[in-house]
Amino acid sequence: MTADQGHFLALSGGVGGAKLALGLSQVLPPEALSVLVNTGDDFTHLGLRICPDLDSLMYALSFRANQALGWGQEGETWQFLEALGQLGGETWFRLGDRDLATHIQRTQWLASGLTLTEVTQNLCRNLGIKITVLPMTDDVVATEIICQSGDVLAFQHYFVREQCQPPVLNVQFKGIETATLNPAVGALLDGRSDLTAVIICPSNPFVSVKPILDLDQTAERLIKSAAPVIAVSPIVSGLAIKGPAAKMMGEMSLPTSALGVAEYYVSNYPGVLDAFVIDRADESCREAIEALGLQVFITETIMQSLEDRKRLADDVMGFCKSMRA
Amino acid sequence: MTADQGHFLALSGGVGGAKLALGLSQVLPPEALSVLVNTGDDFTHLGLRICPDLDSLMYALSFRANQALGWGQEGETWQFLEALGQLGGETWFRLGDRDLATHIQRTQWLASGLTLTEVTQNLCRNLGIKITVLPMTDDVVATEIICQSGDVLAFQHYFVREQCQPPVLNVQFKGIETATLNPAVGALLDGRSDLTAVIICPSNPFVSVKPILDLDQTAERLIKSAAPVIAVSPIVSGLAIKGPAAKMMGEMSLPTSALGVAEYYVSNYPGVLDAFVIDRADESCREAIEALGLQVFITETIMQSLEDRKRLADDVMGFCKSMRA
Numbered sequence: 001m002t003a004d005q006g007h008f009l010a011l012s013g014g015v016g017g018a019k020l021a022l023g024l025s026q027v028l029p030p031e032a033l034s035v036l037v038n039t040g041d042d043f044t045h046l047g048l049r050i051c052p053d054l055d056s057l058m059y060a061l062s063f064r065a066n067q068a069l070g071w072g073q074e075g076e077t078w079q080f081l082e083a084l085g086q087l088g089g090e091t092w093f094r095l096g097d098r099d100l101a102t103h104i105q106r107t108q109w110l111a112s113g114l115t116l117t118e119v120t121q122n123l124c125r126n127l128g129i130k131i132t133v134l135p136m137t138d139d140v141v142a143t144e145i146i147c148q149s150g151d152v153l154a155f156q157h158y159f160v161r162e163q164c165q166p167p168v169l170n171v172q173f174k175g176i177e178t179a180t181l182n183p184a185v186g187a188l189l190d191g192r193s194d195l196t197a198v199i200i201c202p203s204n205p206f207v208s209v210k211p212i213l214d215l216d217q218t219a220e221r222l223i224k225s226a227a228p229v230i231a232v233s234p235i236v237s238g239l240a241i242k243g244p245a246a247k248m249m250g251e252m253s254l255p256t257s258a259l260g261v262a263e264y265y266v267s268n269y270p271g272v273l274d275a276f277v278i279d280r281a282d283e284s285c286r287e288a289i290e291a292l293g294l295q296v297f298i299t300e301t302i303m304q305s306l307e308d309r310k311r312l313a314d315d316v317m318g319f320c321k322s323m324r325a
Numbered sequence: 326m327t328a329d330q331g332h333f334l335a336l337s338g339g340v341g342g343a344k345l346a347l348g349l350s351q352v353l354p355p356e357a358l359s360v361l362v363n364t365g366d367d368f369t370h371l372g373l374r375i376c377p378d379l380d381s382l383m384y385a386l387s388f389r390a391n392q393a394l395g396w397g398q399e400g401e402t403w404q405f406l407e408a409l410g411q412l413g414g415e416t417w418f419r420l421g422d423r424d425l426a427t428h429i430q431r432t433q434w435l436a437s438g439l440t441l442t443e444v445t446q447n448l449c450r451n452l453g454i455k456i457t458v459l460p461m462t463d464d465v466v467a468t469e470i471i472c473q474s475g476d477v478l479a480f481q482h483y484f485v486r487e488q489c490q491p492p493v494l495n496v497q498f499k500g501i502e503t504a505t506l507n508p509a510v511g512a513l514l515d516g517r518s519d520l521t522a523v524i525i526c527p528s529n530p531f532v533s534v535k536p537i538l539d540l541d542q543t544a545e546r547l548i549k550s551a552a553p554v555i556a557v558s559p560i561v562s563g564l565a566i567k568g569p570a571a572k573m574m575g576e577m578s579l580p581t582s583a584l585g586v587a588e589y590y591v592s593n594y595p596g597v598l599d600a601f602v603i604d605r606a607d608e609s610c611r612e613a614i615e616a617l618g619l620q621v622f623i624t625e626t627i628m629q630s631l632e633d634r635k636r637l638a639d640d641v642m643g644f645c646k647s648m649r650a
Contacts, residue, residue: 046429046430046433047372047429047432047433047436048429073408076404077402077404077422079401079402079404079421079422079423080405080422080423080425080426080429081426082423083398083422083423083424083425083426083427084426084429084430086426086451086452087426087427087430087447087448087451087452088430088447088451089426089429089430089433096404097402097404097405097408097422097425098404098405098407098408099408100405100408100422100425101405101406101408101409101411101412101414102408102412104371104372104373104405104409104414105371105409105412105413105414107372108371108372108414111372122412122413123412126411126412126413127411127412
């Protein structure tokens with residue numbers, strides 16, 4: 001890629017989005033890519049501030065992601081957790097020994113007065129990450145799952161402790177009304193700097209992308225921005241590649257398909273999306289998605305290898321280019 | 326031992342004192358032994374409340390002490406610390422992966438409103454420790470080393486970070502004026518329950534025993550108590566078995582010998598000690614120590630094996646018995 005391609009902004013949740021973000025980081029010069037990351041999943045556990053999506057991003061971008069587990073760090077060990085269990089501590093959230101360093105150092109830096117953006121910058125620098133990783137906000141936003149039973153669960157309690165079992169009625173984001181969008185992204189969206197395209201990574205629409213869009217009029221700012229917005233479907237052949245997106249869609253009476261995701265974005269955030277990237281397996285949805293007013297791009301969207309990540313990133317870059325032409 | 330032997334109170338610092346405390350725990354029924362532990366070395370590091378002497382005690386008493394290292398837990402690993410170093414965190418205090426569980430759980434329980442005594446009780450119960458381990462106080466007392474250079478160092482900064490290199494002028498205990506002695510021990514010393522003898526473990530007199538004696542008139546309460554007080558010398562043949570005691574004695578112009586320790590206790594805490602246990606290697610000090618008004622007992626005081634610990638504990642029990650007879 002050349003420098004005249006300007007700047008790309010990717011919106012991402014955790015593991016799924018991180019795959020495309022890693023691909024993008026491999027095909028774009030570092031100064032041309034910012035990733036804006038959901039922080040609604042963040043929580044304080046055992047006194048430590050844990051930011052699962054930021055961590056997934058950082059571990060992926062620094063080639064530390066544990067491929068076998070699908071989360072956490074490569075070469076992770078569990079001595080701490082075993083000892084904690086012996087002491088009667090809470091072990092449902094599986095904190096690895098290496099992972100703990102991230103949470104302890106983050107908590108320390110936050111306590112010293114740094115913003116989450118500054119902390120993330122420090123962590124990225126020390127992990128050798130050259131692209132810009134930004135938390136969606138420096139304020140505290142907490143995703144809560146409203147269960148069909150009426151229970152309201154903090155996201156990690158739903159996601160990890162309850163293993164996504166409780167049927168979901170809806171999702172809410174505590175604190176979102178007063179939270180401010182990361183100022184670096186505000187500048188990009190409000191045209192104060194050059195923005196080529198916005199890429200919504202294949203992340204969970206309800207718990208990963210929605211908090212970003214709902215925050216501080218981000219959706220409205222995306223509509224006003226001159227940059228095209230292109231989303232990659234997290235659903236392929238009716239299945240979520242990772243996480244509870246498909247299960248949640250069923251429970252929330254949305255069609256569990258790439259089309260269902262497109263319909264969700266178009267009906268809840270009309271005018272935000274310009275294009276939608278679906279897998280070849282979902283080619284039959286093309287016309288229905290086009291009928292929603294979206295340009296449709298079709299390619300292989302399942303990313304298993306690093307090469308898959310880079311290829312999809314290259315494809316998405318190509319789609320962006322064709323949209324601007 | 327039989328139940329009519331009443332209750333023994335051991336005063337202890339960390340590793341050195343823990344050896345005798347473990348021996349005592351093996352030769353006394355659990356309900357007959359309380360160990361009162363120095364908390365002056367405690368500090369908050371990386372947001373975690375760390376109590377090195379309590380931890381040494383607990384790890385020793387639960388047979389988790391790392392014999393090779395001489396501190397920390399057996400089978401310890403260092404993944405956290407390595408990852409923390411990569412993130413630019415402070416690694417001078419070597420926190421093991423298993424050890425971290427103790428600090429994180431303690432910090433959590435303290436934050437939830439439990440006292441350090443209650444937290445220690447929880448930790449001991451979960452580690453399977455049956456004797457009573459008591460922090461000297463639930464208040465915060467912080468040992469500080471006044472260096473000959475004029476610098477004042479927090480104890481762990483002196484002990485671990487600076488590896489005891491700076492010559493010592495004196496030691497002070499921040500917060501000691503207003504700290505309250507652990508109430509369970511107050512009850513023992515003030516005759517509200519049966520106390521057979523007080524054993525001062527072979528711990529550093531200046532940084533491990535002194536804070537306990539200086540706290541809330543503990544020295545005066547020991548004098549008033551009917552129970553005999555017997556101290557085991559931490560110096561054998563002019564050398565400290567563990568830690569900087571001998572080096573500090575030299576720097577503080579005290580004779581580096583078992584006699585020097587006895588003189589220190591007698592001149593600074595007149596009337597507190599009734600008897601002093603020295604190693605056979607220091608037999609030549611006997612008369613000089615007796616001249617200080619102390620009964621002297623001689624035995625092997627170096628504890629390498631568990632058998633050594635039990636034998637010294639048995640010997641000390643015998644000495645206590647002979648003193649009461």
